[in-house]
Amino acid sequence: MLRSTIGAVIVLSVLSAISSGSALSSQLGPSLNGNWYNAMMWIRNNTPSDAIVTYWWDQGHWITGIAERGAYADGAHCPPTSCKPYPLNTRIVDVGKVLTTNDESLAIQILSKYMNFTNSQCELNKKAFGNIVPCKSPSEMYFLAASDLISKYPWPSYFGSLWPTYSGDGRQQQFFQIALQPLRDGTGNTVGYYDQCLRSDNTGNCQTFNFLVIEQGGQLATIYQNRNFVKNTVYFTASGQQRNPAENATLDGTFWIDPSFGYAFYMTPEVQDSVFTKLYFYDGAGLENFRQVYSNGEVKIYKVEF
Numbered sequence: 001m002l003r004s005t006i007g008a009v010i011v012l013s014v015l016s017a018i019s020s021g022s023a024l025s026s027q028l029g030p031s032l033n034g035n036w037y038n039a040m041m042w043i044r045n046n047t048p049s050d051a052i053v054t055y056w057w058d059q060g061h062w063i064t065g066i067a068e069r070g071a072y073a074d075g076a077h078c079p080p081t082s083c084k085p086y087p088l089n090t091r092i093v094d095v096g097k098v099l100t101t102n103d104e105s106l107a108i109q110i111l112s113k114y115m116n117f118t119n120s121q122c123e124l125n126k127k128a129f130g131n132i133v134p135c136k137s138p139s140e141m142y143f144l145a146a147s148d149l150i151s152k153y154p155w156p157s158y159f160g161s162l163w164p165t166y167s168g169d170g171r172q173q174q175f176f177q178i179a180l181q182p183l184r185d186g187t188g189n190t191v192g193y194y195d196q197c198l199r200s201d202n203t204g205n206c207q208t209f210n211f212l213v214i215e216q217g218g219q220l221a222t223i224y225q226n227r228n229f230v231k232n233t234v235y236f237t238a239s240g241q242q243r244n245p246a247e248n249a250t251l252d253g254t255f256w257i258d259p260s261f262g263y264a265f266y267m268t269p270e271v272q273d274s275v276f277t278k279l280y281f282y283d284g285a286g287l288e289n290f291r292q293v294y295s296n297g298e299v300k301i302y303k304v305e306f
Contacts, residue, residue: 032062033298035296035297035298035299036059036062036146036298036299037066038296038299039144039146039294039296039299039301040062040063040066040067041066041067042294042301043063043067043069043142043301044066044067044068044069046293046294047067047069047140047142048139048140049068049069050070050136050138050139051069051070051138051139051140051141051142052069052070052071052072052114052115052138052140052141052142053067053069053070053071053072053141053142053143053144054072054073054095054098054111054114054141054142054143054144054304055072055095055143055144055145055146056073056095056099056149056152056155056156057073057074057075057088057091057092057095058075058148058152059144059146060072060073060074060075060076061074061075069142070138072091072095072114073088073091073092073095076088085117085118085121085122085124085125085135086113086114089166090166091114092159093159093160093162093163093166094110094111094113094114094163095156095160096155096156096157096158096159096160096161096162096163097110097159097160097161097163098110098111098160098275099149099156099157099160099274099275099276100153100156100157100160100161100173100270100271100274100275100276101160101274101275102270102273102274102275104275104287104288104289104290107275107289108289108304108306110163111141111143111304111306112306114138114141115137115138115141115306116137117135117136117137121135122135140303140304141303141304141306142293142301142302142303142304143279143290143301143302143303143304144299144300144301144302145276145279145280145299145300145302146280146298146299146300147280147298147299149276149280150175150177150265150280151175153173153174153175153271153276154172154173154174155172156276157170157171157172157173157174158170158171158172173268173270173271174271175265175266175267175271176265176266176267176268177263177264177265178195178211178263178264178265178266179195179262179263180193180194180195180261180262180263180264181193181194181195192212192213193261194206194209196209196210197209198210198225208225208226209223209225209226210224210225211223211224211225211230211255211266212224212226213233213235213255213257219233219242219244220233220235220242220244220257221233221244221246222246222255224250224251228249228250228251229246229247229248229249229250229251230246230249230251230253230254230255230266231245231246231249231251231252231253231254232244232245232246232249232253232254232255232272233246233254233255233257234254234255234256234257234281235256235257236257236258236259241282252268252269253266253267253268253269253271253272254266254267254272255267256281275287275290279300279302280300283295283300284302288305289304289305289306290302290303290304290305291303291305
């Protein structure tokens, strides 16, 4: 079978026409399904009561209400005078930078300021809230990476690009997703996967594909418009995840193929090495300060080790 062998041909679409929807990331807003509930309950049952949980702000209320832990940020949109010790806008820019940076050391530097509150910060907190909201540094930090952020990625990238000035014009990045369907030969055998053919001959046979993944030397390589190799192709076999760096590549980036061969993502050079990409797509491989402690496929939890 093609899915269990290397002899696969996978066809992708023109990038400008790629859908941002996903089997993994179809929800633009938070939806409390079983995976999210189980992740929140794992946090509740397996982390210290004074731990802080960090993620994009959408699920902040679940962290406080279900996991019963301090949330790095939520959707309350509190003004600067009400969020202590750092206003919400600062927190969103910071976590956006953590998620989208390629520099793990910078990510840890940013997160560490939320672990140790100064006396002056605690005084500001007391003036704002009195003794109702105690100022106490958290004992541990846990960091989430979940599939919903794939479609939301333009927003953390936008806010993260405002760091460190916390002002100016932001810049968005994104994952390009492609829905795939089987490509069959004249006898009906599946010889690959595609979503669009750029040019066909008089008999209807495709002559030019936008992106084409073929077998070369026992590995899969991705070709752009029949002539340019993509730098990295990532796919799955019975042995696990495989990465094939192409020699003489002329299109930088990574083509990541889901094990089902039902869809794939093209990642630009900036996106392919981001902290979020490594946490979600590669289970933290290549990162030293994020240790995975829980995963259900949709939601992955890491303990941040400072």
